[in-house]
Amino acid sequence: MDQRWVWSEDELDGWRSQVLADDAGITLARKEFERCGYVAVSRLIPARLRSVVASEALRLVEHVGVRRDLVLAATGYTPRLMRNVTRADIACNGSVIEAIYDSATTTQLLSVVAGEPVFRCPYEPEQFVITRLEEAGDTHGWHWDDYSFALVWVAECPPNEDGGFVECIPDTVWDKAKPAVAQLVRDRVVHKLSVGAGDVYLMRTNTTLHRVYPIRRGRRTIVNMAFASAGELNAAVSHETMDSLWSRPGAEWTGADRCNASN
Numbered sequence: 001m002d003q004r005w006v007w008s009e010d011e012l013d014g015w016r017s018q019v020l021a022d023d024a025g026i027t028l029a030r031k032e033f034e035r036c037g038y039v040a041v042s043r044l045i046p047a048r049l050r051s052v053v054a055s056e057a058l059r060l061v062e063h064v065g066v067r068r069d070l071v072l073a074a075t076g077y078t079p080r081l082m083r084n085v086t087r088a089d090i091a092c093n094g095s096v097i098e099a100i101y102d103s104a105t106t107t108q109l110l111s112v113v114a115g116e117p118v119f120r121c122p123y124e125p126e127q128f129v130i131t132r133l134e135e136a137g138d139t140h141g142w143h144w145d146d147y148s149f150a151l152v153w154v155a156e157c158p159p160n161e162d163g164g165f166v167e168c169i170p171d172t173v174w175d176k177a178k179p180a181v182a183q184l185v186r187d188r189v190v191h192k193l194s195v196g197a198g199d200v201y202l203m204r205t206n207t208t209l210h211r212v213y214p215i216r217r218g219r220r221t222i223v224n225m226a227f228a229s230a231g232e233l234n235a236a237v238s239h240e241t242m243d244s245l246w247s248r249p250g251a252e253w254t255g256a257d258r259c260n261a262s263n
């Protein structure tokens with residue numbers, strides 16, 4: 001069902017006071033994030049917000065999603081078999097995902113959980129994207145993200161026995177010239193996240209190698225919101241995986257924020 005959401009400042013203020021009052025929830029989340037490099041933050045986000053983000057993601061991926069089937073050299077030729085929606089198409093055809101991304105409540109919440117200041121991503125195309133795994137064998141293969149933090153909203157997800165769960169290896173370094181992904185997967189403990197449909201998690205994605213296990217059936221649709229650390233605001237960050245992923249088929253990606261209207 002297409003549930004459109006009208007953004008209200010009152011609702012945003014309500015979330016801010018509610019979340020900042022939940023000392024116990026924030027402390028637990030901060031400790032787990034510090035220990036593991038990832039943490040489920042669903043209980044810090046009202047169910048209604050999670051549900052309207054999920055509805056918008058499902059609507060947009062149906063209407064303006066583009067199929068990608070790639071392997072990426074910078075992560076050791078790991079696959080990206082998926083459908084996705086660019087930041088430009090989300091901003092052009094949606095409302096709630098961009099509003100939440102831009103809200104000070106979001107960066108405030110992430111800063112307290114991360115234990116350091118968290119900022120909107122300075123590279124616009126990477127700020128928020130939607131990804132759907134939809135065919136048997138679809139996977140978001142092993143990779144690191146370009147920026148320190150990802151807030152991932154899981155809109156739909158198959159049961160674990162059909163794949164689609166997140167695996168990760170914290171405290172790893174992305175050497176783009178020699179990613180050695182297979183070696184890390186062989187030598188290190190692979191953590192499995194317990195996040196299902198309706199959940200939201202935060203991950204330190206620049207130092208946590210991660211992937212989504214291939215699905216066997218069903219669908220997995222997520223919104224990934226990227227955030228930067230203070231040091232990344234002015235640093236030179238390259239975007240080769242992102243630029244390959246989001247380029248339009250047959251076209252050279254220029255990074256321009258072009259919009260593909262859904263109707």
Ligand SMILES: O=C(O)CCC(=O)C(=O)O
Binds near residue numbers: 212224
């Ligand atoms: O689907 C997920 O939970 C992870 C997505 C991801 O790693 C990404 O979008 O970079």
Ligand SMILES: [Fe+2]
Binds near residue numbers: 143144145150210
């Ligand atoms: Fe990622």
